[in-house]
Amino acid sequence: MAEKCDFIANMxxxxxxGHFVDFKPLGFGANGLVLSATDSKNAQKVAVKKISISDxxxxxxxxxxxxxxxxxxxxxxxxxxxxxxxxxADLQGDIFRYNVVYIVQEHMETDLSRLLEQGPLSxxxxxxxxYQLLRGLKYIHSAxxxxxxxxxxxxxxxxxxxxxKIGDFGLAxxxxxxxxxxxxx
Numbered sequence: 287m288a289e290k291c292d293f294i295a296n297m298x299x300x301x302x303x304g305h306f307v308d309f310k311p312l313g314f315g316a317n318g319l320v321l322s323a324t325d326s327k328n329a330q331k332v333a334v335k336k337i338s339i340s341d342x343x344x345x346x347x348x349x350x351x352x353x354x355x356x357x358x359x360x361x362x363x364x365x366x367x368x369x370x371x372x373x374x375a376d377l378q379g380d381i382f383r384y385n386v387v388y389i390v391q392e393h394m395e396t397d398l399s400r401l402l403e404q405g406p407l408s409x410x411x412x413x414x415x416x417y418q419l420l421r422g423l424k425y426i427h428s429a430x431x432x433x434x435x436x437x438x439x440x441x442x443x444x445x446x447x448x449x450x451k452i453g454d455f456g457l458a459x460x461x462x463x464x465x466x467x468x469x470x471x
Contacts, residue, residue: 294310295309295321306374306390320335332367332393333390335388335389336386337351345382350459352389354455358431360421361449362418362421363422363425363451364452365391368389369390395443396444396445397439399438418450426452431458432461435457440454
């Protein structure tokens with residue numbers, strides 16, 4: 287089994303050392319590939335997003351996403367557990383040394399898109415999910431962040447406890463309150 291997991295990690299170019307095991311494909315984020323894995327230190331299931339850094343533009347996108355996700359902490363936002371470099375190295379604020387960054391996040395069971403493919407939601411579930419979605423959006427906007435890629439595939443749900451969380455901040459932007467788009471004469 288470990289060989290299969292290593293094969294999947296190697297196939298997708300994941301290099302996290304032995305810290306994570308049992309890799310399985312989850313999907314694609316705005317700026318990277320996402321695999322599920324198990325943290326071998328505490329047996330916690332996580333989602334690991336790989337962001338490749340090949341030029342100045344990808345570096346800017348990676349820095350922006352990391353800055354934004356570290357800024358947000360809310361019950362309806364996917365929690366970031368760690369941001370690591372190759373072989374699971376701690377970045378220690380120095381992203382410029384690496385050509386790849388791994389964002390380790392809490393694992394969510396499914397997303398709203400997959401859930402809706404199974405059929406329509408009950409009215410009670412729809413109300414609960416809308417409430418949680420609006421609660422998360424209010425927090426994001428109060429932090430002066432615009433998600434810019436909010437869609438069912440980026441709204442994650444744990445079906446066991448019906449908790450909804452917003453994720454994938456790869457296209458998000460921070461809004462500067464002091465900047466005006468109006469032209470002064």
